[in-house]
Structures are given as structure tokens and as C-alpha cells.
Amino acid sequence: xxxxxxxxxxxxxxxxxxxxxxxxxxxxxxxxxxxxxxxxxxxxxxxxxxxxxxxxxxxxxxxxxxxxxxxxxxxxxxxxxxxxxxxxxxxxxxxxxxxxxxxxxxxxxxxxxxxxxxxxxxxxxxxxxxxxxxxxxxxxxxxxxxxxxxxxxxxxxxxxxxxxxxxxxxxxxxxxxxxxxxxxxxxxxxxxxxxxxxxxxxxxxxxxxxxxxxxxxxxxxxxxxxxxxxxxxxxxxxxxx
Numbered sequence: 347x348x349x350x351x352x353x354x355x356x357x358x359x360x361x362x363x364x365x366x367x368x369x370x371x372x373x374x375x376x377x378x379x380x381x382x383x384x385x386x387x388x389x390x391x392x393x394x395x396x397x398x399x400x401x402x403x404x405x406x407x408x409x410x411x412x413x414x415x416x417x418x419x420x421x422x423x424x425x426x427x428x429x430x431x432x433x434x435x436x437x438x439x440x441x442x443x444x445x446x447x448x449x450x451x452x453x454x455x456x457x458x459x460x461x462x463x464x465x466x467x468x469x470x471x472x473x474x475x476x477x478x479x480x481x482x483x484x485x486x487x488x489x490x491x492x493x494x495x496x497x498x499x500x501x502x503x504x505x506x507x508x509x510x511x512x513x514x515x516x517x518x519x520x521x522x523x524x525x526x527x528x529x530x531x532x533x534x535x536x537x538x539x540x541x542x543x544x545x546x547x548x549x550x551x552x553x554x555x556x557x558x559x560x561x562x563x564x565x566x567x568x569x570x571x572x573x574x575x576x577x578x579x580x581x582x583x584x585x586x587x
Contacts, residue, residue: 389425389585391415392450392490394441394483395461398504399432401570403559408567410574411459417578423585429455437465438479445486457581458487461501463526467519468506477529484537495538496584499577502527502541504548504565511563516552540580544573 393399393411401409407416411428418425431444441462445451460483466476484500491497503526506512507519527545534541548565551557557569 387424389418389423389456390454391425391428392455392458392487393428393430393432394445394458394487395430395432395501396436396441396465397432397434397564398461398464398501399430399459400434401567402434402564403561404564404567404570408570410570410577413567413570413574414459414577414581417574418582421578421582423582425456435465436462437469437471438462438476438483440465441483442479442486445483450490453490454492455490455497457497457499457584458491459499459501459577460484460487461503463503463530464506464523467503467522467526473525473529476526477533480530481533484533484539488537488539496540496587498537498539499581500530500534500539500541501573501577502530502543502545504544506548506563508549508552509558509563510555511561520549540584542573542577542580544576547572547576 391411391414399409399411401412406412409430411430415425415428429450431441431448431450433440433444436444462483463476463480466473466479484498487498488495503523505516505520505523507516507523512519523545527543531541531543548569551565551569557566557572558564559566
């Protein structure tokens, strides 16, 4: 009788261990499934801007949105090709109109970049109007990022005054650009968005023509690669959160 009791206790204990092992195995399986699901999810990216976002006079692959995606993918992320809403010559108002007509309102993206304002400056448009328009555009960018300002990356207006097209007028152009940048910086900070200052880097093109596109006005893929070195770590840091 004692032997029978011992056998029953042993069987009960073994059964309990098996159930625990099954539970552990199930948890591991669930975790593996979650990891696979995360790995299969591709990051979505919306790039808003003008000629600098397009990469005017350079191949599309050399533009900073495409180089950014390549950099993210090379660093272990899985990101889709960027959804670009940008055209050479666009002002802030043009971008507002284009977004309204794009059919993407209501859509959400994992992160958004915004670089706009050089044509407002070039056309001598009111900086007060720029302030109003940029505020609206940043608000829309945050909405596209699911309401998370941490997933929005504002890029400063580069200094085209250093290009051959400017014909030595940088002493006039640069201060104007910095006035516009002061506006987009203050609005970005107030909203809690990330701010990537590429203006100092853009000015290095004054002594290196390889950083200028063939049209003598825009920047080359080599310059955009320098921007991505500033942008990609900031984007990656937010994607990890």
C-alpha cells in the first residue's frame, strides 16, 4: 500500500512538471510568433518637402529619403520605400495644397520628415505667412505620425547661397535663410518634434563642388549622404522606443 502511494505521488508530480513544461513551451512559441510578426512588419515613411526632398538634378536613389531608407535597412530595420510628397519649387502653401489633394489624409506612418521653406525665402514671401503655414504643416506631419511628435523630423533649410547659382550672394541669402530657420526651429521645439540642423553642413559646399548637383543650384547625393548621417541615428533612436 505504501508503495502504491509513493507511485501515485510520483505520477502526480511528473504530471505537474509536464504541464509547466507545456506552459513554458507555449510561452516561448507565443514570443517567437510575436518576434516573427514584428520582423514581418515594414516601417512606413512619409517625406514632405520641395526640391531638396526630391533630390533635384540627382538620381532618385541619391535623394536623402531614399538614402535614409537604405541606411535604416542596412542597420537592421525593414523599411518600405518612402512616400514622397514634394516637388521642385514648392512653397509652404504649395505643400499644404498638395497634401490636401494627395488622398493620404487619415493615413498613418511610422515616421515623417519635413523640409520646406527655401522657396518662401527665394520668392521673398512673408515670414509671418511662413510661420502660419509651417505651423499647419507640422501639425499635419504629427497627425500622419499617429499623433506622436517624436516620430516627426524637421530638417532645417540648407544654405543655397554657397552654390554657383547664387553668384556670390551668400552674405544676403544666408541671413534670410537663418531667419526662416529660426521660425521652423522654434515651432518644432514647441511641438516636441525632432530638429535636424543640416545648414552648417550645407555651407561646406562652398569649398567642395562635389557636394553640388550638376545644375549648380541644388545639392548632390554626396551632400545628402551627410544629411543622412545626422538624420538616421535620430530616427533609429525614436523607432527603438
